[in-house]
Amino acid sequence: MGDLGGDLVGYDLAGGVATITLNHPPLNALSHALRAGLLAALTRAEDDPAVGAIVIEAAGRSWPVGADIREFGHPPKAPGLPDLCARIEACPRPVIAVMHGTALGGGLELALATAYRVAQSALKVGLPEVTLGLLPGAGGTQRLPRLIGPEAALEMMLDGAQMGAEKALALGLIDLVVNENPGEAARRRAADHVSGKRPLATAAERTARGAMPAGRYLQAIEDARVEPRGAHEKAAPLIIDCVEAALLLPPAQGHARERAAFEDLMATAESRALRHAFLAERIAAKSFAAPANLPQIARVAIIGGGGIGASLAPMLLRKGMSVTIIETDATSLARSLTLIARAEEAAVALGDQTEAERESSWARLSGAHGAMNAAAAADLVIDATADDLARRAALLATLGGLLPHEAPILSVTRALDPVALAGATGDASLHASLYLREPVRRQTLLEVAAADEAGPAVMGAVAALARHLGWRVVRAGPIPGFIAPWLDSALADAADRCLGRGALPGEIDRACRQLGLVSGAYEAEDFYGPSHPLVLHRLRRAGVGEEPVAGDLRRWLVAEGRTGRRQGKGWHIYRADGSWQADPAIEAELSGERPRFRFLPEDLQRRLLAALANAGAWLLSEGRARRPAEVDAVAMAHGFPRWRGGPMRAADETGLLLLRDDLRRWADEAGDGFWTPAPIWDDLIREGRGFGDLDRD
Numbered sequence: 001m002g003d004l005g006g007d008l009v010g011y012d013l014a015g016g017v018a019t020i021t022l023n024h025p026p027l028n029a030l031s032h033a034l035r036a037g038l039l040a041a042l043t044r045a046e047d048d049p050a051v052g053a054i055v056i057e058a059a060g061r062s063w064p065v066g067a068d069i070r071e072f073g074h075p076p077k078a079p080g081l082p083d084l085c086a087r088i089e090a091c092p093r094p095v096i097a098v099m100h101g102t103a104l105g106g107g108l109e110l111a112l113a114t115a116y117r118v119a120q121s122a123l124k125v126g127l128p129e130v131t132l133g134l135l136p137g138a139g140g141t142q143r144l145p146r147l148i149g150p151e152a153a154l155e156m157m158l159d160g161a162q163m164g165a166e167k168a169l170a171l172g173l174i175d176l177v178v179n180e181n182p183g184e185a186a187r188r189r190a191a192d193h194v195s196g197k198r199p200l201a202t203a204a205e206r207t208a209r210g211a212m213p214a215g216r217y218l219q220a221i222e223d224a225r226v227e228p229r230g231a232h233e234k235a236a237p238l239i240i241d242c243v244e245a246a247l248l249l250p251p252a253q254g255h256a257r258e259r260a261a262f263e264d265l266m267a268t269a270e271s272r273a274l275r276h277a278f279l280a281e282r283i284a285a286k287s288f289a290a291p292a293n294l295p296q297i298a299r300v301a302i303i304g305g306g307g308i309g310a311s312l313a314p315m316l317l318r319k320g321m322s323v324t325i326i327e328t329d330a331t332s333l334a335r336s337l338t339l340i341a342r343a344e345e346a347a348v349a350l351g352d353q354t355e356a357e358r359e360s361s362w363a364r365l366s367g368a369h370g371a372m373n374a375a376a377a378a379d380l381v382i383d384a385t386a387d388d389l390a391r392r393a394a395l396l397a398t399l400g401g402l403l404p405h406e407a408p409i410l411s412v413t414r415a416l417d418p419v420a421l422a423g424a425t426g427d428a429s430l431h432a433s434l435y436l437r438e439p440v441r442r443q444t445l446l447e448v449a450a451a452d453e454a455g456p457a458v459m460g461a462v463a464a465l466a467r468h469l470g471w472r473v474v475r476a477g478p479i480p481g482f483i484a485p486w487l488d489s490a491l492a493d494a495a496d497r498c499l500g501r502g503a504l505p506g507e508i509d510r511a512c513r514q515l516g517l518v519s520g521a522y523e524a525e526d527f528y529g530p531s532h533p534l535v536l537h538r539l540r541r542a543g544v545g546e547e548p549v550a551g552d553l554r555r556w557l558v559a560e561g562r563t564g565r566r567q568g569k570g571w572h573i574y575r576a577d578g579s580w581q582a583d584p585a586i587e588a589e590l591s592g593e594r595p596r597f598r599f600l601p602e603d604l605q606r607r608l609l610a611a612l613a614n615a616g617a618w619l620l621s622e623g624r625a626r627r628p629a630e631v632d633a634v635a636m637a638h639g640f641p642r643w644r645g646g647p648m649r650a651a652d653e654t655g656l657l658l659l660r661d662d663l664r665r666w667a668d669e670a671g672d673g674f675w676t677p678a679p680i681w682d683d684l685i686r687e688g689r690g691f692g693d694l695d696r697d
Contacts, residue, residue, distance in 0.1 A: 005667060009037030010059075011044060016052040016194035017187055018045040023059040030106050031068040032077040039079045042095075052194035054095045056088075056114065057183045062101025063123075064110060067138075081106050081138040082259060084308045085113035089139075091208070094193055096198035097124050098186045099174075104162070109138040111541035112147065118176045118186040119165040125173065126162035130235045132278060133271030133643065137262030148172050149212060150220035150243055157239050158224065207251075217247045232270050232516070232643045264429060269653055273645030276692065278634060280646060281472065283695055286634035287626060288448065288475040290463035292457040297464050301326060301378035303395065304385035305336025305367075308412050311440035312382065314343040317361035319468045326374050333369040336459045340365065376402050380461050382434075383411040387533060392416060393424035400426035408458035412436050415539055418449040418480045429455035432462055435482040435636070439532070445637035446471040447479040461618070472637075476630055479623040483634040486615050486624070487647070489538035493674055494549035494611030495521035498604055501669075503595025504590070505571045506582040511604035518643030521578065521608075526570035530557045541618065543673035549593045556589055574674040606668070610675075612640070612657050613651035617678035620694070628691040652690040656681060 010021035020041040023032045038056070045051045058064060067081060079087075088095050097111040100120035108125050109116050127136050127144070135141055136157060145153035156163070168174040174319040178185045192198040201209070221244045238261040245257040265271050300316055302309045305325040313323045327333040344361060347353045353361070361472070364500070368374035372395075375381045381399060385392060392411065399409055411421050411433045425431045432450040436443060446466045448456065461662050466473045476483050495508045507519020519527070528534050535554075557570060564570035565578075572580035590596075617633035618624075625631050632646020633689035644650045651659055660681040667675035684690060 003334055008034050011041045013048070013051065014043075015191055016050060017190040019055045019057065019183075019187065020045070020116050021057055021059055022064065024064075025060050027062050027284075028058045028060065028064040028107075029066065029068040030064050030081055030110065032071065034064075035079050035081060035084050035206065039084055039087065041179050042091065042195075046091060046093070049207055051093060053093055053190035054091065055098060055183070055190050057098035057186070063097070063099040063103045064107035065102050066105030066107045066128075066578055081109065082255065085109055085138045086255070088113040089143075089203040094190070094202050096186045096200075097391075098183045099125075100182060102162070105129055105136065106138050109136055109140045109143070111124060112173075113203060115206055116176075116189065118178065118189065119168065119173050119174045120182045120580070121165050121177050121179045123165040123168070123174075123177075124162045125165075125168050126160065127157050128160040128162075130158060130160045130239065131274065133274040134265050134269060134650040135235050135239045135242060135262055137257070137259060138259070139255060141239060141258045142246045143207070144173075144252065145217075145243050145246050146207060146212070149622050150247075151223075154220060154224045154240065154243055157243075158236055167432070168376065196275075197666065202540075212247070214247060218244070221247075222290055232641075234270055235265055238265060270329060270643045273649055273653065276645040276649045277632070277642045280629035280632040280649070280695070281636075283627060283629035284474045285472055287477075287630055288463075288473040290473070291457070291460040294460050294464040294467065295379065295457070297321060297379045297441045297461065297468070298540055299378045299380075301375035301381045303372070303375065303381065303399075305339070305384050307384070307438060308436050308440060309337050309382070309384035310339035310343070310386070311438060312436070313340050313359070313365070314347065314442065315469055317344075317364055318347070318357070319525075320364075321468075322422075324365075324374055324378065324420045325365070326372065327367070327369045330369050333367045337365075337367055353656040364443065372398050373402055375399060376404070378403075378407070380465070381407065381409045383409060387413055387416055387537070389416050389420065392421060396421060396424040396431070397426065400424075406430065406457045408461040409624065409655055410434050410461065412460070414482070414485050415537060419451045422451040422454070429454040432458045432460050433480075433482075434462070435484055437484065437488075438528075442473060443469070443637075445634060446473050447482045447484060447634065448475045449477075449482055450471055450475070451480065472633075474630055474634060476619075476625045476634075477623070481624050483493070483619060483625055483631055485617075486539050486619055487612055487631070487635055487638070488534070488542060490525060490611045490615030491608060492521055492525070492538060492647045493540070493544070493547065495607050496547035497670060497674060499590070500547045500549040500593055500594060501599075503599050503604060504582065505586060506580075507599065507601070508604060508608075509572075511599075511601050511608060514601055515605045515608055516644055517608075520638035521623050522571035526564035526572060526574070526580075529564040529566070530554050530562070530570065541673060545672060549590070552593060553586070567656070592683070606654075606662065609647060609650055609654070610666075612647035612663055613659060614663055614675070614678060614681075616648050616651075616691075617680045621678040621680045627695050629695045648691040652692050656685050656690060660685060667696070 008024050012019045022028050045054045049145050094115040096116045097114040098118050100123055103111055103125045129136050129141055152171050165177045169177050193200040224240045242258045242261055245254040299322045301324045303326045316323050325336050344358045348355055348358050409431050413433050421433055422428035422431040428451040432448050432454055435447040448462050498508050505522040509523050512520040562570050565574050568574050573583045574580050628648035632648050635646045636642055640646055660677050663675050665679040
């Protein structure tokens with residue numbers, strides 16, 4: 001077998017069938033070098049009169065998963081993927097794609113340009129460009145609707161979700177699905193063409209035969225256009241326009257329309273942010289190195305079932321684990337088991353599990369009170385007790401003496417020193433701290449903090465737990481601790497300072513929503529209630545204190561019994577459908593505390609964003625986070641909008657000099673240290689760099 005483009009593309013000819021093999025580990029991303037090698041191999045096959053058909057397959061784990069995102073935003077290098085796909089489609093011999101693993105984005109577009117597609121049965125395909133604020137830019141918006149119809153094509157492109165090989169076969173996207181050896185199946189089909197036994201149409205011939213009734217096609221376009229979308233969803237309307245162009249314009253003009261739309265989207269702030277979000281999550285994931293061999297976790301002991309523990313237990317039960325809840329007394333144990341039972345019943349009512357599955361889960365749940373030795377048989381112990389360092393230390397010391405050798409302990413905490421907690425066990429190598437926040441079922445990312453001595457047993461337990469629950473893991477540092485509670489505290493304190501300067505709670509919450517956050521600062525507080533530890537115990541730097549107006553009003557809420565959403569009133573009055581309205585009683589209380597000032601919505605948004613970005617900057621300056629990408633990934637996992645890319649990316653987009661000057665001005669107005677810019681702002685401005693540059697260092 002020969003090779004072209006270095007070792008990235010192999011070439012073989014046998015029986016009139018040329019086999020081109022892509023080999024760009026780990027996932028055959030369509031880099032410039034791979035594209036160039038593929039074009040050279042295709043040209044070689046076209047120029048050889050002995051070639052009657054061409055098979056393109058991929059070595060390793062997958063067919064090309066997509067374009068190389070690292071090339072986005074840089075001047076394109078020939079051959080571009082659109083031109084390469086056009087060459088494949090125009091090839092005078094039938095080209096067969098052999099697909100396995102995952103074919104996404106540009107990888108699927110490459111396959112769409114071929115005449116025939118053979119898939120291994122485990123293949124997943126999709127066009128997820130919309131999640132990056134883009135549209136398929138290598139012919140996907142033109143070829144896909146002609147192949148499977150506009151309704152299915154629009155659903156794929158507007159949703160961005162993956163589908164399996166069998167569904168793709170039913171739609172007509174795939175021509176043949178086999179369980180094993182798809183390459184051999186493709187070569188047999190190519191040989192049948194060469195021998196004349198079963199001729200294959202070329203891609204161009206096949207496209208020319210396809211037709212869709214114009215009326216049905218245009219109706220699908222109109223149906224897609226009337227779907228409500230946010231102003232930041234700029235890709236969706238252009239995807240619809242391009243699919244319409246596939247019907248109304250000649251192919252060359254349709255492809256030109258698609259390319260122009262792709263380049264327009266590439267230049268938008270939303271797409272830049274979404275591409276950053278994609279990369280930031282991958283950079284952040286590198287902060288945690290999971291051991292190669294993860295332990296089996298069959299039995300879990302949770303100490304402290306209220307709140308976090310009661311939320312975590314049903315999730316573990318549904319993954320087939322046995323769970324023991326350990327409480328200090330019988331009353332607390334009964335309360336915890338009741339909470340778990342309610343969660344299990346709710347899962348049945350929502351269709352998340354069957355009654356038989358609930359019964360199976362319940363059979364694997366047990367409880368104990370007043371006896372820590374119930375944890376001795378567990379593969380993993382999770383300490384979810386209250387954040388009291390002295391009590392936690394005593395509990396962990398007891399557990400350290402009870403558990404067998406190398407049994408890991410994970411402590412769920414928010415603000416306690418993970419090094420001190422690890423030291424209390426007697427063996428810091430077997431302890432790690434986790435940050436979890438209710439509702440746990442919405443968690444997508446797990447922050448872990450541990451002493452330097454933490455070993456593979458406990459880190460393997462963290463990785464195994466996260467894998468079971470579908471969570472990504474971030475380990476910030478080098479100072480052990482968590483990112484999320486600092487961001488939460490910064491947002492809450494910024495909201496309080498806006499309140500103290502004259503804004504109303506409803507105005508601040510609407511500004512949070514307009515910024516793209518999943519909830520307003522005071523909506524979130526009402527979810528927990530004014531006496532919840534997350535509300536009462538915020539993380540603050542030295543010299544930063546409670547905003548007095550907000551503090552007084554929060555104490556008034558407690559005195560008035562306004563416990564939040566569950567009671568129907570807190571900072572707002574809540575309707576039966578969960579929506580809220582402003583409460584005149586709150587406004588009356590505030591009118592006696594400070595003068596009313598009407599902020600513009602964009603001014604409130606700027607303060608809230610600056611507070612989050614400055615909190616991230618302090619985390620970086622103090623060594624609590626290594627890279628801005630970690631801050632952005634954690635913020636997005638907890639409700640910061642992906643289309644802004646996280647607070648550090650949003651700060652870069654706004655301009656560091658402008659935000660730094662705003663922070664200085666607000667610091668002078670406030671008189672305390674909350675708005676004081678972190679030193680890193682000045683460093684980056686002086687060097688002419690942004691936070692994003694630190695991710696590349």
